[in-house]
Amino acid sequence: MASLLQPDRVLYLVHGEKKIRSPLSTLYFCRYCSELRSLECVSHEVDSHYCPSCLENMPSAEAKLKKNRCANCFDCPCCMHTLSTRATNIPAPLPDDPSKTTMKKAYYLACGFCRWTSRDVGMADKSVASGGWQEPDNPHTQRINKLIEYYQQLAQREKLERDRKKLARRRPYMPLAFSQHTIHVVEKYGLGTRLQRQRPGAPITSLAGLSLKEGEDQKEINIEPAQALDEVEPLPEDCYTRPINLPEVTSLRQRLLQPDFQPAGASQLHPKHKHLLIKRSLRCRKCEHNLSKPEFNPTSIKFKIQLVAVSYIPEVRIMSIPNLRFQKECQVLLTLTNPVENITHVTLVGCEEGDPEDINSTAKVMVPTKELVLAGKDAAADYDELAEPQDFQDDPDVVAFRKSNKIGFFIKVVPQREEDGDVTVSFKIRHDFRNLAAPIRPSEEGDAPTEAIWLTHHVELSLGPIIA
Amino acid sequence: IAEHVGKAAANIAAGAVVCVESEIRGDVTIGPRTVVHPKARIIAEAGPIIIGEGNLIEEQALIINSYPENIMPDTEGVEPKTMTIGINNVFEVGCVSQALKIGDNNVIESKADLGKNVILTSGCIVGACCQVNTCEVIPENTVIYGSNCMRRVQTERPQPQTLQLDFLMKILPNYHHMKKTVKGTSTPVRN
Numbered sequence: 001m002a003s004l005l006q007p008d009r010v011l012y013l014v015h016g017e018k019k020i021r022s023p024l025s026t027l028y029f030c031r032y033c034s035e036l037r038s039l040e041c042v043s044h045e046v047d048s049h050y051c052p053s054c055l056e057n058m059p060s061a062e063a064k065l066k067k068n069r070c071a072n073c074f075d076c077p078c079c080m081h082t083l084s085t086r087a088t089n090i091p092a093p094l095p096d097d098p099s100k101t102t103m104k105k106a107y108y109l110a111c112g113f114c115r116w117t118s119r120d121v122g123m124a125d126k127s128v129a130s131g132g133w134q135e136p137d138n139p140h141t142q143r144i145n146k147l148i149e150y151y152q153q154l155a156q157r158e159k160l161e162r163d164r165k166k167l168a169r170r171r172p173y174m175p176l177a178f179s180q181h182t183i184h185v186v187e188k189y190g191l192g193t194r195l196q197r198q199r200p201g202a203p204i205t206s207l208a209g210l211s212l213k214e215g216e217d218q219k220e221i222n223i224e225p226a227q228a229l230d231e232v233e234p235l236p237e238d239c240y241t242r243p244i245n246l247p248e249v250t251s252l253r254q255r256l257l258q259p260d261f262q263p264a265g266a267s268q269l270h271p272k273h274k275h276l277l278i279k280r281s282l283r284c285r286k287c288e289h290n291l292s293k294p295e296f297n298p299t300s301i302k303f304k305i306q307l308v309a310v311s312y313i314p315e316v317r318i319m320s321i322p323n324l325r326f327q328k329e330c331q332v333l334l335t336l337t338n339p340v341e342n343i344t345h346v347t348l349v350g351c352e353e354g355d356p357e358d359i360n361s362t363a364k365v366m367v368p369t370k371e372l373v374l375a376g377k378d379a380a381a382d383y384d385e386l387a388e389p390q391d392f393q394d395d396p397d398v399v400a401f402r403k404s405n406k407i408g409f410f411i412k413v414v415p416q417r418e419e420d421g422d423v424t425v426s427f428k429i430r431h432d433f434r435n436l437a438a439p440i441r442p443s444e445e446g447d448a449p450t451e452a453i454w455l456t457h458h459v460e461l462s463l464g465p466i467i468a
Numbered sequence: 469i470a471e472h473v474g475k476a477a478a479n480i481a482a483g484a485v486v487c488v489e490s491e492i493r494g495d496v497t498i499g500p501r502t503v504v505h506p507k508a509r510i511i512a513e514a515g516p517i518i519i520g521e522g523n524l525i526e527e528q529a530l531i532i533n534s535y536p537e538n539i540m541p542d543t544e545g546v547e548p549k550t551m552t553i554g555i556n557n558v559f560e561v562g563c564v565s566q567a568l569k570i571g572d573n574n575v576i577e578s579k580a581d582l583g584k585n586v587i588l589t590s591g592c593i594v595g596a597c598c599q600v601n602t603c604e605v606i607p608e609n610t611v612i613y614g615s616n617c618m619r620r621v622q623t624e625r626p627q628p629q630t631l632q633l634d635f636l637m638k639i640l641p642n643y644h645h646m647k648k649t650v651k652g653t654s655t656p657v658r659n
Binding site for chain 1: 593595610611613614618619620621622624626
């Protein structure tokens, strides 16, 4: 029955640019807008870069310089696991006395998973444990850098021309850098435009590193156009007859992870530096408040700000489902958990006919009409044996059981469609929410500092197939 | 060979360290400097097993010379096949090996599963949880790894675990009773 606890069985509807249905565990709750947010209606920002194996933090500027790769760690070119440095003792002649040999340590890289070693591609053992390994140079680096410079200059020139045209029509007080169209032109060869999309009015500071500074002499960069060759290197004669040595052929994935060389033979696979990972922070697009902000330290998994939906919205879970029969009324047991510390009142309302949000349900549902009361979450409840159980008058037809901040209740389901597929029901859940984030205004009449607002969410449950 | 069927004594050479908690059934010959951990199982059902020297057989490893699936144990005229295991092999924790011929310097990693029809040559490494039950001879220095049993060839064979073997031969008798070897007396029991 653990399959009933699977998160994608109970979906909450998020109202955003797109209507998204997803489990509560993947949603965030903006307590300033008092609305659910999903990953698609928040803006993602890069917080910090770190290496996943040595857990070293790296400032963003340095990460960009090193092309988002760690300086110390390597990836196995064969299986993409992290390489570890191993040492062997080799006899080496003493520098003073060539006839005597002493044991010196030699280091090589080895993969623990596929047993690849740096000796397989002919890389010599190094005498230092770290820092001795170099990636092979790309022969086309110079040409690529020159092309990048040329195109950046071209983009800058196009931007100036457009601004000049706009300036003729625009009023003089509008600043030059803020025109919407020119952003796209400069960003054509720089970072993506997505960064700019969410902040229509914010100043663009990221461009400063890419484009030439105003007033600098614009050097004319000329590039030679690429030459088309008539003669192509012919294929080797035994191309069709030579038997393939299968272990030597690299797989597509191994090849494409090294886009500089794309070696066809496994003996040319050199290890690459490990890619950095990022910690991201999420921001609500409407009110610009942070919804999730991780700690700066890569070893810490905690959050500075963590406004996840499960800690504010009561969660519905399926507890048990009887055999569902076509057009027969079945009773399903659900649980409702209260995540906050004060008492929550929950009302369930079925969806009406023609509800635009109700597109997936294949069964009629009768929800309890009475208001359900959930006790607050008491962190010390396990340890406090003398606590008196709070007395809620529960209707035994509606409430099956009650346990600290959780209740089990029944709903009646009548499947309407006899086809294959899951029986889906949906209803609306309305609960009171006390906003502790709002600033406490000085109460003039001695009112309670936090007022409850009522929130409504649309919930969809997937109950499984009909058993005839 | 018919007289070996049914012989229950294991033939453990002097210098081998075989713990009493290991299960050895049937006609099994174990070479010197081999270490068999407790809870390892070596079962010679359908024929004798000959294990060379310098092997390391870890806990819960199962080396079994079993009958082929479609043959009942009582049918007459079935030739018992000998399972040969070479020197310096490592059978890691929980692996199952039914391969009839294993060469030298192989490493069979944890929870790997070797079928009856595989023949390992030398220097092969069968990765953790890899099931190899094809009917083939694995070429030398092959590494089988990954959930899809990808293969590659390495340039050098895995090193023999001499350090580990020496260490175990010193430490295991401190904590376990040993099975009797053929020549010489069994290692003294310490309290």
